[in-house]
Amino acid sequence: MKYLLILACALILSACSSSQYSNNDEQPYEYVDAWAFTPSEQQFSAALDYISAQTNYAQPNWDSINDALYFMRAYSYYGDLEALTDEQLQSLNDALVSLAGKADTASTPQKQRFMEQFAVTVYRLLDTPKLHQNASQWLSTIAQQLTDKTSSSTLASDYALWESYRMIGFLAFSARSEERLANALVSGELLQEILVAHIARGDWHQAHALWALGYMHQLLDEQAQQALDQQVWQQITRYESDLAKQQSLFSGIYLVNSFRGVSSCEETFQGQCSVIDIDDALPINHACSESLFIRATSLDSSQLAYSCEKLTAQEEDFHRLLATHKQPVANDHNTALRVVIFDNYSDYNRYGQLLFDINTNNGGMYIEGTPSDPNNQATFYSFRAFWTQDRNKVWNLNHEYVHYLDGRFNKYGGFGHFPAQLVWWSEGLAELIAKGDNNHRANEAITETPKAERPTLEEIFTTNYENSSSRQIYQWSYLAIRYLAEHDLQGLRLLQQHLKGDFYQGYSDTLAILAQKHQGQFEAFLNHYPEAIKQQAAKEKRKVNKLYRYLYRDYLMPEHLSYGQGHQHIF
Structure with missing residues (x-):
């Protein structure tokens, strides 16, 4: 009897110390319409605290959770993303993954809404290199969503599927420069198998699956790429009998979104491409x-x-x-x-x-x-x-x-005729003639780069497409060309004469002379920009952290879905 009493007490204490509470006595989240005004970091913190607290309950308040996540979606566009700490984002990740594990406690509409919000939150807020160690968890959750056949197709379930497809595609785009994320996407081939299977669903499901597979193709080694090409073509031909439609799907969605065109059609995929x-x-x-x-x-x-x-x-x-x-x-x-x-x-x-x-x-x-x-x-x-x-x-x-x-x-000659030191000239000159004195991005390059880290003229002259940043290719090259146009037009025209006369050595030697001669004055020239920046910054409208405009394809958009009330995005 003594031991039974001790065991009973132990069980009671264990139940009392559990983090899972049966009664959800949290106040509902008070939704803040952040689409109407600039949301604050404090409001984001409050939404995060609420979501995190809900993980402690056996029956979370799903409606309020979805409201809080929709606020976060708005914050991802209109809020200050730099104000969010790594700890906050990791906490959001942990809460999101935890709640995904409890999603079956929600009603079907609540669950589908949560899965829509889950996908958006991942690609809008959590897709950063410091959080990519969590990618396998995200993808496992989305894989379950894509294979869930327990509910019939509804508007809510279609929004959830749509954002799931988009999450995979957007992450695959990011993964081109993030090895850890790429490994999570292609390991085990589970997502590929699911997406290939979705080709058979036809309509907008089919188009999204092919688009996402095109993006994923770029992450694979050559052998795996060839295998995926074969799987995609076999699946298309298995469920589509019309040759023209087969070719349109394969080349017009899958191939082009893995950035392959006429050459691939002629060399590898004869008879599989639209003309x-x-x-x-x-x-x-x-x-x-x-x-x-x-x-x-x-x-x-x-x-x-x-x-x-x-x-x-x-x-x-x-x-x-x-x-x-x-x-x-x-x-x-x-x-x-x-x-x-x-x-x-x-x-x-x-x-x-x-x-x-x-x-x-x-x-x-x-x-x-x-x-x-x-x-x-x-x-x-x-x-x-x-x-x-x-x-x-x-x-x-x-x-x-x-x-x-x-x-x-x-x-003289075509592209690549001269061996080096031409990128700064080509891109800087194009920027100068096209934009003149009105180049806000060049202003940003100056004000956002500490003086000690600004490239020298010598460094700008060696800019290349392979290793130089986009800012150096365009903005710093613009500034170098503009400086010479305003302070040494004769030197600028001498460079042009050497290029026109196919005299590369003269061009290269002149660059070295100009770099040595003008570095001090070039630094002074850059220091004259800040006041113009302040005046322009004061006129800036509300900042929007938009989706990268080349991520998605307009022909993929399902006709029955929209970016309207409750499902907003900013492009």
Whole structure:
């Protein structure tokens, strides 16, 4: 009897010390509509505290949890992300994973809403290198969601699935530069198998599965890539009998989202790709002048006129700055530039690869080709700035046009003709002519970089695409070109003369002289910018931490879903 009494007491004490409370006496979370105003870090902390506390209950308050997570979604766009500590984000991760383990205690609509919020919270707040050790937990939870067949399809379940697909795709995009995240995505091949199986579901499920698999393809070794290609094609042909549809799905969604195009179709996937007609994809054919014409998807007459004017207006600035006298370099037959303008990045990604076989993992590009070839066609590929309200704006239009002018009137030979030290010249000059004195990103580069860490002229002159940061390629190169244009125009034009005359040694020697001669003055030049920064910063609108605009594809968007009330995102 004595031992039974001790055992009973022990059981009572054990129950009392448990972190799982049967009664949820927490006050419901008071929802804050952070979409209407800038949320504070204190409000984020309060939401985090509430979510964390709910992990202690056997029956969490799912409606309030979902409200708190929706607030966090808004915070991820409008809040100060730098104010969040690593400890806060880890606590959010722990709470999220813990609650996912209890999701079966929720009603079906509550559970589906939570799974939608789970996926969004991961890719909006937790996708940082310091938290990627948790990626296996995230992906395990989403794998369960993608294989859950216990509930019928509803609007809530479709939102949960949609965000689950997007979470995988967005994480796969991040994983291209994060090995630990990449390993979590491709280890065990579980996610690949699930996504391949979802091809059979047809409709928007099928399109999302192919898109996510295209992103994941880039994370695999060559053998695994080939195996995935075969699995995808076999699954498509198993459930789709029409050859044209098979080809459209395989090449128009899967291949292009693994950044493969015409070359892959001709060499590896013969008979598996759609054949695109240029007049179907780009029915607009408009001549601005004898040296400039536009192929476009759907620009109207006013938009075409605007683009032509924007392009030709800067030519005089270019020729005046470098005193070209409008005389092209020797052996250059690029007498006319073709400007290809797609409606958005999605079309650029698809048709740029399937029509022109260009790499579309960028924001547009200029292909000079072989200027010594009389049949060569220099082309600038771009798309409308679909994320802005300006219906006329074409992304990087002026910048890329300068690359054409630079190749035609400044630099002998085609791209890569000179061995080195040309990136700063090409990108800096394009930025200067396109933006003039109004370059806010260059201002940011100066104010956000401590003086001791700013690159020297010598370092800027050695900028390259492989190892230099985007800021050095564009902003610091712009600043170097602008400095020379304002303080040593003769030196700038001497560089141009060496390039035009195919005298690389003279160009390289002159760079060394300019770097030594001007470093002190260049530092003083940079120090004159802060006041302009302060004035411009005061005019800035409410900051938005938007989704990376090239992540998603507009043709994937399910017709019955939207970014409306309760499911907002900011692009």
